Amino acid sequence: MGRAAGTIGNGLKYALLCLYLAAVVFPMCxxxxxxxxxxxxxYKNPVGLPKVLTAPxxxxxxxxxTNYGKAWIxxxxxxxxxxxxxxxxxxxxxxLLLGSMAAYVLARFEFRGRNLIYVLFLSGLLIPMQLILxxxxxxYSNMGEWLTRLLAPPVRALxxxxxxxxxxxxxxxxxxxxxxxxxxxxxxTLTAFFRTLPGELRExxxxxxxxxxxxxxxxxxxxxxxxxxTVAIFNFLGLWNEYxxxxxxxxxxxxxxxxLGLASISMQAQYKSDYGLIFAGLVIAMLPTLAxxxxxxxxxxxxxxxxxxxx
Amino acid sequence: MKRREQKLFIATFLGPPLALYALFVLLxxxxxxxxxLTRWDGLAAPVWVGMQNFQKFSAHGSDFLIALQxxxxxxxxxxxxxxxxxLFFAYVIHQGVKGARLFRIxxxxxxxISSVAVTLLWILIYSTTDVGLLNNALxxxxxxxxxxxxxxxxxxxxxxxxxxVWSATGFYMVLFLAAMENIPETFYEAARLDGATSTGLFxxxxxxxxxxxxxxxxxxLIVTGLKAFDAVWIMENGRPTSFTHxxxxxxxxxxxxxxxxxxxxxxAVLLFALVLLATLxxxxxxxxxxxEY
Numbered sequence: 020m021g022r023a024a025g026t027i028g029n030g031l032k033y034a035l036l037c038l039y040l041a042a043v044v045f046p047m048c049x050x051x052x053x054x055x056x057x058x059x060x061x062y063k064n065p066v067g068l069p070k071v072l073t074a075p076x077x078x079x080x081x082x083x084x085t086n087y088g089k090a091w092i093x094x095x096x097x098x099x100x101x102x103x104x105x106x107x108x109x110x111x112x113x114x115l116l117l118g119s120m121a122a123y124v125l126a127r128f129e130f131r132g133r134n135l136i137y138v139l140f141l142s143g144l145l146i147p148m149q150l151i152l153x154x155x156x157x158x159y160s161n162m163g164e165w166l167t168r169l170l171a172p173p174v175r176a177l178x179x180x181x182x183x184x185x186x187x188x189x190x191x192x193x194x195x196x197x198x199x200x201x202x203x204x205x206x207x208t209l210t211a212f213f214r215t216l217p218g219e220l221r222e223x224x225x226x227x228x229x230x231x232x233x234x235x236x237x238x239x240x241x242x243x244x245x246x247x248x249t250v251a252i253f254n255f256l257g258l259w260n261e262y263x264x265x266x267x268x269x270x271x272x273x274x275x276x277x278x279l280g281l282a283s284i285s286m287q288a289q290y291k292s293d294y295g296l297i298f299a300g301l302v303i304a305m306l307p308t309l310a311x312x313x314x315x316x317x318x319x320x321x322x323x324x325x326x327x328x329x330x
Numbered sequence: 331m332k333r334r335e336q337k338l339f340i341a342t343f344l345g346p347p348l349a350l351y352a353l354f355v356l357l358x359x360x361x362x363x364x365x366x367l368t369r370w371d372g373l374a375a376p377v378w379v380g381m382q383n384f385q386k387f388s389a390h391g392s393d394f395l396i397a398l399q400x401x402x403x404x405x406x407x408x409x410x411x412x413x414x415x416x417l418f419f420a421y422v423i424h425q426g427v428k429g430a431r432l433f434r435i436x437x438x439x440x441x442x443i444s445s446v447a448v449t450l451l452w453i454l455i456y457s458t459t460d461v462g463l464l465n466n467a468l469x470x471x472x473x474x475x476x477x478x479x480x481x482x483x484x485x486x487x488x489x490x491x492x493x494x495v496w497s498a499t500g501f502y503m504v505l506f507l508a509a510m511e512n513i514p515e516t517f518y519e520a521a522r523l524d525g526a527t528s529t530g531l532f533x534x535x536x537x538x539x540x541x542x543x544x545x546x547x548x549x550x551l552i553v554t555g556l557k558a559f560d561a562v563w564i565m566e567n568g569r570p571t572s573f574t575h576x577x578x579x580x581x582x583x584x585x586x587x588x589x590x591x592x593x594x595x596x597x598a599v600l601l602f603a604l605v606l607l608a609t610l611x612x613x614x615x616x617x618x619x620x621x622e623y
Contacts, residue, residue, distance in 0.1 A: 260444030
């Protein structure tokens with residue numbers, strides 16, 4: 020009797036697991052295969068598989084390539100993609116460089132004010148981005164005006180005409196806030212990591228006559244690679260998907276990142292009937308992060324685990 | 331000599347990150363508190379009004395309180411499902427199932443997709459046009475005549491519940507699973523020898539020993555619910571109504587549509603206070619005596 024109940028329980032367990040698996044996977048598959056449909060196909064066969072799968076021929080394959088062509092070029096997804104790549108790559112480079120510099124010093128050196136600076140960085144973990152958004156908007160206006168005025172005399176002296184510096188509607192403005200806002204998490208994680216590295220290495224390198232700078236870039240950074248990778252993954256996912264700051268600081272279509280481009284398409288989705296294009300755009304937006312996750316999922320899960328156990 | 335060199339090293343390494351952080355995070359934070367005490371349209375000189383913006387919040391039926399209710403809805407209703415599903419799946423996977431790796435990896439998928447993409451995906455699922463997955467299913471299964479406008483403002487918050495559960499459960503499952511795997515197997519062995527049942531093991535060993543991580547999960551949920559913006563904003567085409575405004579969308583609309591910067595920033599300040607409060611209170615309330623093992 021106990022065993023029978025156990026078997027039923029076991030069956031139920033697998034049934035629920037598989038049901039949820041289907042609930043997760045099916046919508047994503049639906050998006051992917053729907054991106055191969057023409058508008059008529061949506062009308063005749065709204066939910067089913069596209070002809071490009073059921074009856075693969077030249078004509079039906081053309082539907083698929085047309086959809087992606089329209090999304091990639093016609094709807095500027097190529098430019099959104101390149102913008103995202105540029106903004107995230109530059110931000111990540113500086114986040115990792117500046118974050119590890121600060122973390123290394125905070126973890127391995129004794130000096131006055133160290134704890135204060137560490138706490139200052141940590142307090143950033145509790146500040147919601149919404150809080151800094153509005154003041155930063157006006158700060159950017161002031162900084163732009165100020166820099167323009169400051170640079171006007173030398174620019175004129177060099178005969179370069181008029182130069183206006185603006186942090187609004189520019190990638191530079193977005194990158195600056197991405198770097199600064201990512202520092203608390205990065206510094207917090209990497210400080211913990213640098214603390215675990217053996218101190219003898221630094222002493223040995225010092226005896227060999229290496230400077231502090233050399234020790235950091237040649238000895239410590241390579242050792243910190245696992246920590247850097249974890250931090251890089253989390254920051255990549257966060258920044259690649261970021262929407263609110265982009266919404267406030269980017270206006271021109273030619274500057275928009277993927278989430279912004281996708282949002283402007285989805286805001287018209289209810290009225291637009293070119294579904295093939297919308298599905299294709301959605302696939303383009305989903306694929307990079309899914310790919311990163313599949314390749315690096317072990318590292319990502321380990322990162323969450325470490326975070327969880329430290330609480 | 332050596333000492334001065336080291337000081338210089340510390341300054342060059344700490345200076346740039348600290349300057350950037352101070353200029354773009356700390357300075358705006360301080361300014362937010364200043365702005366919140368003014369009435370300002372962004373052009374004329376700001377007028378100092380003291381606590382007036384905050385007093386308006388407490389008025390019965392204020393837009394702030396309505397938005398806050400929506401935030402609470404968006405953390406509590408999906409939160410209950412997320413926590414129970416995540417705990418359940420983490421527990422059965424931890425006990426050992428065939429294909430554990432597959433479930434674990436796949437359940438996490440929606441979490442890495444951007445919130446904008448998730449929102450668009452669900453707009454398409456709920457759509458009343460030809461593509462709408464759900465309406466098509468209802469049409470063929472239950473023969474409904476008219477498609478149901480699920481994302482209509484008055485019922486949008488309910489429509490967001492499955493979406494939030496779908497996109498967040500995997501993360502909490504991975505979090506809880508990690509905590510469960512950290513519990514030494516010997517505890518379970520000893521309890522089984524004493525004749526503990528599977529429910530007993532969960533109730534008296536698993537749950538108490540992962541309580542810290544569960545607390546962390548609850549705090550995450552609350553903070554995420556307080557900050558909710560993307561889905562409501564996009565599903566409402568940038569014009570949320572009194573049915574759907576959250577604190578963040580209200581803040582955005584007040585500042586960038588109504589040029590009421592003082593009031594908008596005051597919302598942000600209170601949002602910050604609520605995040606702080608929620609973190610501290612739930613730590614205090616949920617923290618039982620910490621079990622060391």
